[in-house]
Amino acid sequence: xxxxxxxxxxxxxxxxxxxxxxxxxxxxxxxxxxxxxxxxxxxxxxxxxxxxxxxxxxxxxxxxxxxxxxxxxxxxxxxxxxxxxxxxxxxxxxxxxxxxxxxxxxxxxxxxxxxxxxxxxxxxxxxxxxxxxxxxxxxxxxxxxxxxxxxxxxxxxxxxxxxxxxxxxxxxxxxxxxxxxxxxxxxxxxxxxxxxxxxxxxxxxxxxxxxxxxxxxxxxxxxxxxxxxxxxxxxxxxxxxxxxxxxxx
Amino acid sequence: xxxxxxxxxxxxxxxxxxxxxxxxxxxxxxxxxxxxxxxxxxxxxxxxxxxxxxxxxxxxxxxxxxxxxxxxxxxxxxxxxxxxxxxxxxxxxxxxxxxxxxxxxxxxxxxxxxxxxxxxxxxxxxxxxxxxxxxxxxxxxxxxxxxxxxxxxxxxxxxxxxxxxxxxxxxxxxxxxxxxxxxxxxxxxxxxxxxxxxxxxxxxxxxxxxxxxxxxxxxxxxxxxxxxxxxxxxxxxxxxxxxxxxxxxxxxxxxxxxxxxxxxxxxxxxxxxxxxxxxxxxxxxxxxxxxxxxxxxxxxxxxxxxxxxxxxxxxxxxxxxxxxxxxxxxxxxxxxxxxxxxxxxxxxxxxxxxxxxxxxxxxxxxxxxxxxxxxxxxxxxxxxxxxxxxxxxxxxxxxxxxxxxxxxxxxxxxxxxxxxxxxxxxxxxxxxxxxxxxxxxxxxxxxxxxxxxxxxxxxxxxxxxxxxxxxxxxxxxxxxxxxxxxxxxxxxxxxxxxxxxxxxxxxxxxxxxxxxxxxxxxxxxxxxxxxxxxxxxxxxxxxxxxxxxxxxxxxxxxxxxxxxxxxxxxxxxxxxxxxxxxxxxxxxxxxxxxxxxxxxxxxxxxxx
Numbered sequence: 111x112x113x114x115x116x117x118x119x120x121x122x123x124x125x126x127x128x129x130x131x132x133x134x135x136x137x138x139x140x141x142x143x144x145x146x147x148x149x150x151x152x153x154x155x156x157x158x159x160x161x162x163x164x165x166x167x168x169x170x171x172x173x174x175x176x177x178x179x180x181x182x183x184x185x186x187x188x189x190x191x192x193x194x195x196x197x198x199x200x201x202x203x204x205x206x207x208x209x210x211x212x213x214x215x216x217x218x219x220x221x222x223x224x225x226x227x228x229x230x231x232x233x234x235x236x237x238x239x240x241x242x243x244x245x246x247x248x249x250x251x252x253x254x255x256x257x258x259x260x261x262x263x264x265x266x267x268x269x270x271x272x273x274x275x276x277x278x279x280x281x282x283x284x285x286x287x288x289x290x291x292x293x294x295x296x297x298x299x300x301x302x303x304x305x306x307x308x309x310x311x312x313x314x315x316x317x318x319x320x321x322x323x324x325x326x327x328x329x330x331x332x333x334x335x336x337x338x339x340x341x342x343x344x345x346x347x348x349x350x351x352x353x354x355x356x357x358x359x
Numbered sequence: 360x361x362x363x364x365x366x367x368x369x370x371x372x373x374x375x376x377x378x379x380x381x382x383x384x385x386x387x388x389x390x391x392x393x394x395x396x397x398x399x400x401x402x403x404x405x406x407x408x409x410x411x412x413x414x415x416x417x418x419x420x421x422x423x424x425x426x427x428x429x430x431x432x433x434x435x436x437x438x439x440x441x442x443x444x445x446x447x448x449x450x451x452x453x454x455x456x457x458x459x460x461x462x463x464x465x466x467x468x469x470x471x472x473x474x475x476x477x478x479x480x481x482x483x484x485x486x487x488x489x490x491x492x493x494x495x496x497x498x499x500x501x502x503x504x505x506x507x508x509x510x511x512x513x514x515x516x517x518x519x520x521x522x523x524x525x526x527x528x529x530x531x532x533x534x535x536x537x538x539x540x541x542x543x544x545x546x547x548x549x550x551x552x553x554x555x556x557x558x559x560x561x562x563x564x565x566x567x568x569x570x571x572x573x574x575x576x577x578x579x580x581x582x583x584x585x586x587x588x589x590x591x592x593x594x595x596x597x598x599x600x601x602x603x604x605x606x607x608x609x610x611x612x613x614x615x616x617x618x619x620x621x622x623x624x625x626x627x628x629x630x631x632x633x634x635x636x637x638x639x640x641x642x643x644x645x646x647x648x649x650x651x652x653x654x655x656x657x658x659x660x661x662x663x664x665x666x667x668x669x670x671x672x673x674x675x676x677x678x679x680x681x682x683x684x685x686x687x688x689x690x691x692x693x694x695x696x697x698x699x700x701x702x703x704x705x706x707x708x709x710x711x712x713x714x715x716x717x718x719x720x721x722x723x724x725x726x727x728x729x730x731x732x733x734x735x736x737x738x739x740x741x742x743x744x745x746x747x748x749x750x751x752x753x754x755x756x757x758x759x760x761x762x763x764x765x766x767x768x769x770x771x772x773x774x775x776x777x778x779x780x781x782x783x784x785x786x787x788x789x790x791x792x793x794x795x796x797x798x799x800x801x802x803x804x805x806x807x808x809x810x811x812x813x814x815x816x817x818x819x820x821x822x823x824x825x826x827x828x829x830x831x832x833x834x835x836x837x838x839x840x841x842x843x844x845x846x847x848x849x850x851x852x853x854x855x856x857x858x859x860x861x862x863x864x865x866x867x868x869x870x871x872x873x874x875x876x877x878x879x880x881x882x883x884x885x886x887x888x889x890x891x892x893x894x895x896x897x898x899x900x901x902x903x904x905x906x907x908x909x910x911x912x913x914x915x916x917x918x919x920x921x922x923x924x925x926x927x928x929x930x931x932x933x934x935x936x937x938x939x940x941x942x943x944x945x946x947x948x949x950x951x952x953x954x955x956x957x958x959x960x961x962x963x964x965x966x967x
Binding site: 160181182183186187192194198199200201202203204207208210211212214215216219220221222223224225226227228230251253267270271 | 662663664666836837839840841842843844845847848850851852854855856857858859860861862866869
């Protein structure tokens, strides 16, 4: 089932064409990797999908509903979870309250003024934390967590609204290699179990080629190649502009 | 008629010239050091007093007079250097609000120093030699000295422009204004640069003050009067922008000159309305730009808040029990102080609500206290409403004002938000001050007495205890409830909060209005315990009182504002009784507090 359809997306900053005419689609339960050298337009692309940036042209359609240009809040309500390249959590709140807040927001129960958040039923939040392996740190404030743990908390938060689509901008950046593989394996399992489509950007080629069902290569704002990992790996243009670069390091 | 208009325009230019001199110094200092210097108005006042002393003591003549003006400017510049070296240099990395507060401490110290040296009376200086007369424009007179002042304003602008374009110092100042971290990384001696900028900026303020001596009397209110206007000029022009300051000074000068013809009642309101309008359309001022490098923010990483421990609950319960019993045994005077403390607790708790959990800076929170007080008093005066009804109306009026003003304030951040809150407070204050027919102006509204049953002091103390501590308790519940958690969440990360469907702007807006409403309740209570209301209920000093209570107690804890309000009110009361120089002592305490206990009193117990 096609979950996300992106048509002819474009964005310029001043004279710089950050993203030009990008089109692709994503199926439920599929892990799609968006790769490309620095400055290729990956983050710009992401920010247009979840509404942080308004595209100059093009359409984004989620499960038949157009979400182009809607603010992040609304995009989230339509079932898009997001994790950020630099983790964004609520540093002064305990891990579990980070997740509880997302759960309450999902049920539109934020405007409550009497009963403490801590007294809300923690079961559901704990279950989510259990899934990402953070239940044992539920009471610690996010501000003191290790970076890899923060990435997992972000994943739990992103899952709180039972999303149909997960947007993960460099989900494993800043993590140790063993952690990277573990986190992506976890993401892949959750995606398949729940039929969530996952679009992620990633610099670590091991992660990409191990977990992605399909890979898109972005270069200078344009989609250069797209296909199954083996096809992309074999594509001479990709080798030249992207993997070739990597190889020379 | 034509002459009249020309003279109005020229006098607008003359006030623009002196306003520009003050604002130029303020904006250059901010541009480089990122410090909003409240004491800048004090430097202006010092310049005026020094100019007066020199003008009256030096022999008459052109050279001594103008030499005296320049000398006054240089001395004030050196005073600025001393303040920079001893105080500001140590707090460049502190949160903005602490810096603002430290410079407010300097304001208090300078006020009492001036009182001690020059006395409380207004001082009239001699006219400038050779410039006593007036010129005729069409058929209207215009003072010659004001023409010279306009010339000086233009000359200083050109000199500063040359300084910033042509000299190494000036280029470094501009570079630091654009990106301070980069300039630091390039190996520029920042300490020297900062001190130099402080000398320049303070000397400009001193010059402006000394130049005022032939125009108007020198008095102790000059500092806060000019700083409010200078803030408006700098913020409207864009913090750090010299041409912006010039443009805004021109705009404001003309507006005041012609505003007085068209709307004599609301000239002050007009000034701040323009500022609010500019900030909403151009959040960084007319010619300002968003600062490069790290975004200015009030909070770096907030520690989590925790509910009271069982022992804390016990202490709170015992304290509350004792407070409830106190009216049975305390004398009337002590009960009056106790009532004041209760009002202060609620006021501080409301300010803390938006500053701590909300992460918003407010420099005009007294507006809502005052609007509550006036709302209640006006009902009593014009409609002879009973106390019970008026006390209900107080939070209502303040809450509406909070919704209206807050809608604008929550759209800005950092210094700009603080300045906008101050602008709104000044609007409220000047309405109370200038709309004499409705609000009684400076004389306030008298005879706001409670009904017979609520006259005895113990009853008032109990009433204040129940309503104020009850209000503070409600706010505390909200902080821990989902709404408060969302408020803290948006403070920690707007990005994440929006990404989980929290409308961060609306959350801040509601919090602002809720805080305003409770502050209004505090104000209404205060009006009935004092029996009167005055414009001072919403002046800058009262807003800073609130800030002091919150910062004294520590922004990071929920109990902080309560401790801070008790400590501050007690301290204030004691100082008033002990010494005439209570401002200086208070100022010194503020400075010491910022330097040595940036986490507040409540932070004393908690180890890092």
